Amino acid sequence: MTEQELLEAAAKAVVAADEDEAKAIATEAVKLGLDPLKVINEGFTPGMRDVGDLFERGTMFLPEVILASEAMVAAVAILEDSLPEDQKEKKAGTAVIGTIEGDVHDIGKGIVATLMRVYGFDVVDLGRDVPLDTFVEKVKETGAAIVGTSALMTTTMVGQKALEKMLKEAGIRDQVKTMVGGAVVTQYWADKIGADAYAENAQEAVQKALELVQG
Amino acid sequence: MTKYPTRMGDGHVIDMTADELKADLIAGSADAADRGRIPPLKDDEIDFLLDLFKSNARVVGVDQGNEVVLTHDIGTLRLDGDQGNSGVGIPLSRLQGVQVHERAFAADTMELGHVDYSWKPVKPIIAQEQQALENILLSTIVPMFYGAMPNLGTYYAPDGPFGNPSDLLPMGKIKEAREAQERAVEHATRDIVYICGKLAEVGADGVNFDTTGAAGDADFKASLQAIEQLKAKHPNLAIQVGMAGEFVLGIHGALEYDGTRLAGLYPHEQVGLVEKAGADIFGPVVNTNTSKSMAWNLARAVTFVKAVTAVANIPVHVNMGMGVGGSPVFETPPIDSVSRASVAMVQIARVDGL
Numbered sequence: 001m002t003e004q005e006l007l008e009a010a011a012k013a014v015v016a017a018d019e020d021e022a023k024a025i026a027t028e029a030v031k032l033g034l035d036p037l038k039v040i041n042e043g044f045t046p047g048m049r050d051v052g053d054l055f056e057r058g059t060m061f062l063p064e065v066i067l068a069s070e071a072m073v074a075a076v077a078i079l080e081d082s083l084p085e086d087q088k089e090k091k092a093g094t095a096v097i098g099t100i101e102g103d104v105h106d107i108g109k110g111i112v113a114t115l116m117r118v119y120g121f122d123v124v125d126l127g128r129d130v131p132l133d134t135f136v137e138k139v140k141e142t143g144a145a146i147v148g149t150s151a152l153m154t155t156t157m158v159g160q161k162a163l164e165k166m167l168k169e170a171g172i173r174d175q176v177k178t179m180v181g182g183a184v185v186t187q188y189w190a191d192k193i194g195a196d197a198y199a200e201n202a203q204e205a206v207q208k209a210l211e212l213v214q215g
Numbered sequence: 216m217t218k219y220p221t222r223m224g225d226g227h228v229i230d231m232t233a234d235e236l237k238a239d240l241i242a243g244s245a246d247a248a249d250r251g252r253i254p255p256l257k258d259d260e261i262d263f264l265l266d267l268f269k270s271n272a273r274v275v276g277v278d279q280g281n282e283v284v285l286t287h288d289i290g291t292l293r294l295d296g297d298q299g300n301s302g303v304g305i306p307l308s309r310l311q312g313v314q315v316h317e318r319a320f321a322a323d324t325m326e327l328g329h330v331d332y333s334w335k336p337v338k339p340i341i342a343q344e345q346q347a348l349e350n351i352l353l354s355t356i357v358p359m360f361y362g363a364m365p366n367l368g369t370y371y372a373p374d375g376p377f378g379n380p381s382d383l384l385p386m387g388k389i390k391e392a393r394e395a396q397e398r399a400v401e402h403a404t405r406d407i408v409y410i411c412g413k414l415a416e417v418g419a420d421g422v423n424f425d426t427t428g429a430a431g432d433a434d435f436k437a438s439l440q441a442i443e444q445l446k447a448k449h450p451n452l453a454i455q456v457g458m459a460g461e462f463v464l465g466i467h468g469a470l471e472y473d474g475t476r477l478a479g480l481y482p483h484e485q486v487g488l489v490e491k492a493g494a495d496i497f498g499p500v501v502n503t504n505t506s507k508s509m510a511w512n513l514a515r516a517v518t519f520v521k522a523v524t525a526v527a528n529i530p531v532h533v534n535m536g537m538g539v540g541g542s543p544v545f546e547t548p549p550i551d552s553v554s555r556a557s558v559a560m561v562q563i564a565r566v567d568g569l
Contacts, residue, residue, distance in 0.1 A: 058250070058479045061465025063389045070387060104368070107431070107464060110381040117385070125385060154546060184544050186225050186505045200506055 003034055007043035010075065014047030015054070017067035022075035029079065036079035044072050048118060052203045055115075062111060069118035091120055093145035093213040096138045098126030100159035105152035105182075111202045112148065112181065119206045121146075132163050136170050145213050148179040148205070157184050161193040177212040181205060219269050222552055224512050225505040226545035236268045236510045237261065243507070243514035251481040253522040256514060260563050264517070267555045268510055274554045277561045284568040286496065286532050288362055288425045288457055290326030291316070310351050317357040323568075326360040326423055327351060333366035334407045335375070341413045349417045360455060361414045362423035365407065365438045367430035370399035377402075380431075380466050396433035396467045400440065407441035412448060421453030421495070429459035431466030432477040435485075439472045439492040446493030456489045457498030457534055458482065461519060483522035490529050496568070499523045500534045505544050513541030513556055520564040532568035533560050 013022040029039045051068045054060035106128040113125045151157040160180045167173040177196040190198035199205035218230035248255040291312025296302025316322040371379040383392035411422045428435040465478025482499035489497045501516035538544035541556035560566045
């Protein structure tokens, strides 16, 4: 197998959510002496990107996305073992995420949390119907880089505005980036309340989150 | 260049030129065509929509002879309810609410619903709901539905006996999440058939499965199974199915009905299964994108719904209102938007009702 063939096979294994195949490819890459970072960045990561696209298009579903991410994580663990300590992939950061109090809509927020985990975030998913105080406390406790809130109703989106104020009052607004989402939320709303980012869907949420933590 | 007042999907007013409107109409239709693998709107249909947006009239209407019937979800709750995001909080009984709809609003059909609006909580109070429905039937002539949401979320923790897929999936417990959904499907099917059977016994004209598929493919499967069983037991009970969204979310991912995988189905693919199960009216939903203009959203919605009416053998009553059918996400959708969207649905998508 050439290097190019191996990179393509790595991507396919992730899309197929085939953990055994992904691990076998990673092991083969180590055996061939290939650059582990290149195999991660040009093989497995594009595969995960394809998974995100397929999910967004509605041809791949949440359980399959999770299986694909597990395949990737298992393969990357093998490749990382062969890397010097200073080159090992670092976590993207901690993200606290939840649905605003009064809102029990959970599915969209859950999908965002799952994809963020796939892309290397330590995600603290507070669930649905989360009091605003809890967001503030959890950001303090974890030193999170991002706090993401979801609102599906016009009656609960105002909680996102209140959270901005509460983070300021707690003296931690400058330490954390805020992201907002949910069916009723727009970029206009994000700008109006002073949130750092708005995302329309889960894939975009991950991209924006990565941009926020990478500066 | 002349600018025309219109709205964004979140309801705020913007001005757009005719060229901007047309570009958004074409783009919205193309998005639906791409996602649903269906034909985009034709040039003359885009031009029709453009004229609607360029009209100075605050309220527009269909041509005479093109009037359609209206069915109502949430029923009387829109009058007596005041949940902050729907309802106007007028202290009326449900009976009075139906009478107001029949006699003051000239509603074509009406619906009784419990304030929670999910099937599961109706089961322990079914006798009270039977009594309320019977009293209404005795003093009105409007066809009466009873409506509620399958809402499989009520069967998952913390509200129900089964594990919550939203908790289980992130932990990688895919098998457990799927089993929880499969068990919830069977319980919901049993509950819905029981409740609707009791309502049929006291003379309900029909039942409305509102917001079907809200909890994903399991939610849709429970509804289809329940409809099939209900129709076998009560062939004269009219069954309306209104969807929750344009797309069946694959929270389970592998559930099938009649050999068709449910996850990922768009409205024109949903209607065949709804028909096969035995429903009499289908209510497709197309969601509004709050970050896009109403022109983009309406062309997109009409494209999807036109594909439904092209294949449907049962009446299609498209869901119109807050955040669906091209209307903005707004507690009480503005009449300029709702009337334009309604005209487009009737005259381009050729729906049978709203």
